Amino acid sequence: MNIYEKLAMQEEMISPGISACVGCNVELTIRTVMRVLGPNTILAIPPGCMGGVGVVGWDKKSGSKTPVFFPLLDNVASMLAGIKLHYEHIGQKVNVVAFAGDGASADAGLQCLSGAAERGDKILYICYDNEGYMNTGYQRSGTTTKGAWTSTTPVSRQGCGGKKQDKKDFPMIMAMHDIPYMATCNPAFIKDMVDKVEKAMAVEDGLAFLYVYNPCLTGWGIQSDKSIESARAAVDSNFAPLYEVINGTFKLNYQPKETIPVKNFVSYCKKFSHLNDLEIENLQQQTDSKWHRLQMLCEMG
């Protein structure tokens, strides 16, 4: 049975009527992970795209077959920790899961998430990184790539600007909390993602964290039929590599047969269209250096 047959046999947990943008790979991601997680799940969707498109629901209608709620932008992990403590207190097994954007995870919600990771709260935290506050029209976040245009890092008429600072390396920050399981995922690699959700669900001794790199079609200016292709290019260029950290041991999950230049990945995105050759070369160098560091961590075993 291949991965698609397997997923087809699992129940769709998310409403068919949610209003994500055409081609949205975050919608694909949440549908996939929720099929794997199944009905014995309590789902937190903080303010962000998936809240905005209606996964928590509108008025009296729910967007999920599981219990679902809106935590605050900055308290996702803590609210989930409280829910999990209740179910541990009464001795009942339930998947307690966050599906949160980079703003709610790496910026405003980082303190709560870091605290829950340190305390070992037994929650599964999934961060979809679309590099900005997309639900409010694409403002910069701590995970926006350097150079990218956003509505708060504008590009001048002369073609200069974009974000001046580097992207926060969020999966590495979470890995350094020494949690039992940390893995990166990508919507172009569904089997890999499903395997990682299953591993994360099996964690019983602390917080499991999944990081998904989700290029945003609307915000980044990617053609809607290039959703998966652009996401794959992020992996094939080593810009967003697939790896996991199991109890401190790093493991690379995918090695491109032929690594493509970062330039190929950024060329999918209008938000990088103003970058000159030097700026693109800088992104390439940083990607190479981070890739090298990751390889060394993996070699340490």
Place this chain on the structure above:
Amino acid sequence: MPEIKVQNGNMAAATGAALCRPDVIAAYPITPQTPVVEYLTQFKADGEIESTMSEVESELSAMSVVTGASLAGSRTFTATASQGLALMYEPYFRASTLRLPIVMAVVNREMISPQTLWGGPQDALCVRDAGWIQIYVEDNQEILDTIILAFRLAEDKGVLLPVNVCYDGFYLSHMSERVEVPDQASVDAFLPHYVPEHIKLDPVRPMSVDPLTNGYLLTEYRLRHTQGHQRALKLIDELDAEFANQFGRSYGGLVEEYCNTDSDAVLVTMGSMTGVAREAVDLARARGRKIGLLKLRAVRPFPGARVVKAIAGRKAFGVVDRSVSFGWGTGITFREIRSAMYGEGSNIPAVPMIGGLGGEDVTIEHMMLAIDCIYQAVESGLSNETVWLNKEIDIM
């Protein structure tokens, strides 16, 4: 059998909370609340309570953890003060609008700036419109008893609101008094097991909590929330009577009156300063002044009818506040009491007074001055500007 102990206010709060058997406790230390967290974690370490504890990284998370646990069906307790309460503001508001029966002790402490650690209810009074029930208490026995009562109140099906039990930092939190600790069986008899029906995150009965909600429905939420407060207005008095019947102690419910049946003017206080106010009333009465005392206990819901009943028909009233309503220039509860009096056919002179800010002592001299100010208003028939008690006596 109850046990007689010597406890400081924080131990009384921790003891009261422990007797209520919370399922989940989350708290973050802040002066002067810190010992509450230490006592509860020690109770847990010693196997005296079965609660699940979470030693969170901030007050934001303390309120968020208990909110999550309460949403899943737990009885929950936490405690904070001052800046910690301010940091909680976002989930604090959320806890009441989700109608979660959380009980939180607030060990009242001034808000900075300037940097301060000492007592004053400015912290909790500033969030009186965030939907919680707030009860302010006078001594350590009242802390313990009110926490037990607070869970009954919060979990009542017609109320379903979180409750703050507020007590003055240091004056109560760090001062030891005789406290009668009820036995577990009698608390269990007063406070049944909590079974949530209105809201619960449970895969057996999937529910969407807080989908995006339009104004017409949100209006319904707010209306019902106010109805919960109206129900609490009745229930606080009823529970006080029930508590008195079972435990032999009464605090008057929403307010407590002292020497007020034959009074011609009323002094209003709240919290620990009420002790010295009683002494001052006795002294003033010995000197021939028929002053009465009104201790405000519930600030939310505001006991308008009982306040009016206690003040109407007198010649003047004065309020000593340990807080400031910026922009009004008076204390905070003064505004509330004056609002309650409006339109009740009792436009009597009102004297706003502020004392004890930043934990300054409110002494018998201050209270005697307060009573003098009230009688000046009785004689002139006019309301006063705000009297700053500590400034009048300590600086002059």
